[in-house]
Amino acid sequence: MSVADLTLVQVARAVRSGELSPVEVVEAVLERTSRVQPRLQPFLWLDPERALDQARQRAQEPLRGPLHGVPVTLKDLIAERGAPFTCGSALRAGEVAAEDAEVTRRLREAGAVFVGRAHLHEFAFGVSNDNPHFGRARNPWDPERSPGGSSGGSAVAVATGCAFGSVGTDTGGSVRIPAALCGVVGVKPTYGLVPRHGVFPLAPSLDHPGPLARTVEDAAVLLEVLAGSPGRYTSGLGSGVRGVRLGVPRGRWWEVVHPLVAARFQEAVQVLQREGARCTPVDFPWEAASAVATALLLVEAAAVHAEGLRTRPEGYGMDVRERLLVGLCLPAERYVQALRVRRVLASRCRQLWDQVDLLASPTVPVPAPRWGEQTTEVAGAPHDTRSLLTRFTNPFNALGLPAATVPCGFAEGLPVGLQLVGPPWQEARVLAAAAAYERARGPLASPEV
Amino acid sequence: MTDRDLRAWMEAALEARGVRVQPADLPVDQLRAVLRRLEALDAVDASAEEPAPLCWDQ
Numbered sequence: 001m002s003v004a005d006l007t008l009v010q011v012a013r014a015v016r017s018g019e020l021s022p023v024e025v026v027e028a029v030l031e032r033t034s035r036v037q038p039r040l041q042p043f044l045w046l047d048p049e050r051a052l053d054q055a056r057q058r059a060q061e062p063l064r065g066p067l068h069g070v071p072v073t074l075k076d077l078i079a080e081r082g083a084p085f086t087c088g089s090a091l092r093a094g095e096v097a098a099e100d101a102e103v104t105r106r107l108r109e110a111g112a113v114f115v116g117r118a119h120l121h122e123f124a125f126g127v128s129n130d131n132p133h134f135g136r137a138r139n140p141w142d143p144e145r146s147p148g149g150s151s152g153g154s155a156v157a158v159a160t161g162c163a164f165g166s167v168g169t170d171t172g173g174s175v176r177i178p179a180a181l182c183g184v185v186g187v188k189p190t191y192g193l194v195p196r197h198g199v200f201p202l203a204p205s206l207d208h209p210g211p212l213a214r215t216v217e218d219a220a221v222l223l224e225v226l227a228g229s230p231g232r233y234t235s236g237l238g239s240g241v242r243g244v245r246l247g248v249p250r251g252r253w254w255e256v257v258h259p260l261v262a263a264r265f266q267e268a269v270q271v272l273q274r275e276g277a278r279c280t281p282v283d284f285p286w287e288a289a290s291a292v293a294t295a296l297l298l299v300e301a302a303a304v305h306a307e308g309l310r311t312r313p314e315g316y317g318m319d320v321r322e323r324l325l326v327g328l329c330l331p332a333e334r335y336v337q338a339l340r341v342r343r344v345l346a347s348r349c350r351q352l353w354d355q356v357d358l359l360a361s362p363t364v365p366v367p368a369p370r371w372g373e374q375t376t377e378v379a380g381a382p383h384d385t386r387s388l389l390t391r392f393t394n395p396f397n398a399l400g401l402p403a404a405t406v407p408c409g410f411a412e413g414l415p416v417g418l419q420l421v422g423p424p425w426q427e428a429r430v431l432a433a434a435a436a437y438e439r440a441r442g443p444l445a446s447p448e449v
Numbered sequence: 450m451t452d453r454d455l456r457a458w459m460e461a462a463l464e465a466r467g468v469r470v471q472p473a474d475l476p477v478d479q480l481r482a483v484l485r486r487l488e489a490l491d492a493v494d495a496s497a498e499e500p501a502p503l504c505w506d507q
Binding site: 190205288292298309310325328329338346387 | 462492501
């Protein structure tokens with residue numbers, strides 16, 4: 001087994017104990033990257049010498065923190081001092097970040113080493129990672145399929161051992177969707193928990209930076225660093241789910257799920273029940289919450305890019321440009337209505353949390369789509385693929401609730417994710433349940449690299 | 450709204466914002482689909498709420 005296949009926690013421990021040097025760790029990751037990058041392209045930019053320089057520096061320093069000497073990667077939407085900052089757009093070709101984003105600063109302070117800049121959907125405005133300017137980051141389970149997006153490169157890098165963790169951004173599911181489709185863990189924290197300073201905005205009221213990693217414990221360590229809360233999420237990971245009230249969805253929204261994804265989800269719920277969780281069917285306002293997310297996303301993204309659309313519309317890829325144009329044309333009263341509805345739904349959620357401790361759903365209702373797939377047939381009817389991918393994720397962006405995805409098996413040989421959602425600021429509860437499920441589930445296969 | 454009306458509305462909205470788009474490049478179908486999806490907002494009576502940002506208490 002290569003060092004690149006260790007978990008983040010294992011490699012951090014090995015560096016702390018002196019069993020591995022930061023340089024050995026980075027060399028192992030760079031060796032892995034040299035094989036993965038030509039086939040799957042998780043990175044938009046790689047500078048092995050720069051990563052080695054950081055590793056040499058860590059090797060000579062006293063221990064900085066929990067990530068000392070651990071290679072991680074950032075979605076190229078998050079500023080990293082001295083590195084390209086393209087946001088996946090040709091319009092920003094040649095841009096170099098003058099300073100670190102706050103999350104980058106926190107990771108650096110914790111000792112992390114940055115390896116490359118992770119691929120993404122153009123301006124994070126899409127879920128396929130089919131980028132007209134920089135090509136595709138490909139799914140490690142089947143390169144003819146999308147890894148999901150918009151943090152697709154992050155998920156591919158983590159799944160293939162090119163990094164021990166990554167930070168992406170999640171505006172409608174952009175951490176959880178690629179994590180689920182590539183078979184890794186992804187966390188979208190409560191809105192506002194992780195700072196957005198230095199993160200290029202997509203839709204500011206929905207943007208959530210969050211970690212991707214190969215295990216729940218790894219993701220919890222990263223989240224502690226990102227949130228500046230040492231010990232807050234790892235300390236309760238062993239607490240299990242005995243007596244936890246788990247709300248499972250019912251109703252029309254839930255019916256549009258691929259049968260094999262539904263089967264994996266039901267099995268995962270049974271695992272949690274065996275571990276002591278009590279399951280209750282609940283009604284959740286999926287459709288209205290998703291509509292809120294859609295209205296806020298389109299209008300806010302159009303506002304961010306209004307000047308670019310006026311001056312250099314040809315600089316955008318067609319799919320992104322079309323969505324931005326739609327956002328510019330939405331009636332203002334729909335935006336205001338969405339803000340109002342969001343507050344009503346948040347109030348209903350407060351009542352929901354009196355009935356259950358967590359919600360569970362599939363993260364994505366279908367396995368990874370093929371490149372170019374515009375519609376996907378589910379339950380005997382064609383559905384817009386892009387809307388399907390965000391179906392179970394964007395409602396929680398609208399409501400700002402913490403949510404995590406953890407791999408729960410395979411459908412047609414492709415990973416399936418279990419999503420767990422908690423009340424505001426209850427990341428510890430979400431991660432403890434995810435960890436309990438992960439332990440009870442046992443190991444899953446990794447993609448061939 | 451007819452396709453023609455929707456197209457005219459898009460053209461006017463974009464022109465007012467200084468954005469020039471070839472008529473063939475107007476994503477009229479996408480706008481229609483989004484407007485239909487947003488009708489789900491009408492099912493929630495939110496008239497008594499302020500259109501304020503969401504902020505969860507810690």
